[in-house]
Amino acid sequence: MARQNTVFKEAYNRYAVALRTDTALPSEPEIAAQLGVSRSTARAILTRLSEEGIIRWNKRQKIVLRQPTDHDLFPSEETDSLHDIIERSFMQRILADDAAPGMQINELELAREIGTGTTSVREFLIRFSRFGLIEKRPNSHWTLKGFTREFALELADVREMFELHSAAEFGRLPRDNQSWADLAAMRDEHHVMLADINHRFKDFSVLDERFHLLIHRASKNRFIADFYDAIAIVFHYHYQWNKTAARQRNERAIHEHLDYIAALESGDQTAIEAACRAHLHSARQTLLQSLPQVATESA
């Protein structure tokens, strides 16, 4: 088959669960915009809803007849985009313990294992290569460079350069900028989490990602934004497989964030840099500690 209709299925599920009996649905272009799909797909959704007897559809009249049940929805395996499937599968492999740096990556084998065509795997690998974890030799195979100590250090260096830059830019934002309100809201979220840290410390990584994203957006620099996207994805998988997310470490990070936020709000560039450096320093330690520990020979 040429292409799975996952866009349709995913959007169908999303739309179906939000339906309420006896309500009237808006126009096709409006539905399409709501779901972020084309009108063609929106119409396919309406057609299916109609066929399933969930709505009565006649031209502009679209009435919800009944609430869809779980039975009406597509199973989650069918709604994941191929890209996500490949990403998950690939990340599992390279973060597994038997994936040694230097290992060859075989497109065909990967494709077979995932149950997909080689084209999609190739494209995924090309996109993924920007994370610096794999490398290609022309006309030959990809090589796994691995989530090594060098990788972590190089990543941390760039992250520090970028975040110091972004934090400084943030401090220069005009006071009426939306980001200041967002920052204040985030400060409160940190306080809430801290108050219940024993139960909520596992939620920290999501908050952490949102916090740094907010800072980086201030730089308005596409290269910084792209790099942070890459970091976020790599970390997402890395920390999922390496549950070193100790309560204590997260609690400390929250305190650092709060100091950092206070510094930003002060507008004092010296204070901002100090708070940013302090947090980045401990973030680097966290990252290094999350790696499989190898005996480090000291000179």
Added chain:
Amino acid sequence: MARQNTVFKEAYNRYAVALRTDTALPSEPEIAAQLGVSRSTARAILTRLSEEGIIRWNKRQKIVLRQPTDHDLFPSEETDSLHDIIERSFMQRILADDAAPGMQINELELAREIGTGTTSVREFLIRFSRFGLIEKRPNSHWTLKGFTREFALELADVREMFELHSAAEFGRLPRDNQSWADLAAMRDEHHVMLADINHRFKDFSVLDERFHLLIHRASKNRFIADFYDAIAIVFHYHYQWNKTAARQRNERAIHEHLDYIAALESGDQTAIEAACRAHLHSARQTLLQSLPQVATESA
């Protein structure tokens, strides 16, 4: 057809021109290593050389019978890799004056125009997207973001962060590191060029690229290296189409480089940072001046 044998043809040309009558050729693995291809391709080259009567080949005996002529070589159109063809063609299009930012990029149209399949164009665009000049909307077209003032400023910001970092690292290299010798050699090259600046100012961009590459290699950071690769390619095409490479500007840059080199050799981090900043500042101006000038509204 599935794949052009450009690797073979390009390597064949490369090997043929280096042949000298009556010499004996080394073993197959050695030839393959010399050319940077597999032994299969090396054997294909030997087979063809033999068929053309250029060598006599019998097992280990490989004697050059005659010097190949231009007639024996494959024409250059047949030796360019598809990737290079697409890159050139695409860069011409996006640097052309009629390529306005916001323009849609159509894979199929591009492929037809270049005379290639869509897959290759897709892969090229994915790879190219890391330069930040194009962006994709999922399930839909690519959009040209364009070589705009914003792009140049964002690029310059990151370049400055990275180069300050790399320069500082360079200053910390042990004195017996090869890079110091390379730097000294490069200092001499700058002097030579400066002595004959009226004739040689056009060669500066190549020297400039090599100089900055040398600095960046000191950082031993894959993200910095990758970014510099991207910069080099973008600049290569940009300055090819925008010949603002004035003699005067290049002369000034050479002087800045020499100051920069002297600072590096002094090992004094304060001096390094100052010289690096000075050069980056004027490089930024050069970049901005090379852009199509638009009326800038002043607040």
Added chain:
DNA sequence: ATTTTGTTTTTTATCTACAATAAACATTTT
């Protein structure tokens, strides 16, 4: 024993085809 050549197998690079999706065009309804 190691290197070289001869042969076969595997893998990549690329084209083509086609369903899903988006986008464009035409018609109807308000």
Added chain:
DNA sequence: AAAATGTTTATTGTAGATAAAAAACAAAAT
């Protein structure tokens, strides 16, 4: 007239096929 619906066309995403190139294996030569 503007917006919505109905219909058609264009473009993207993905699988499958195949020649080129790499890699692996086997036999021969130093």
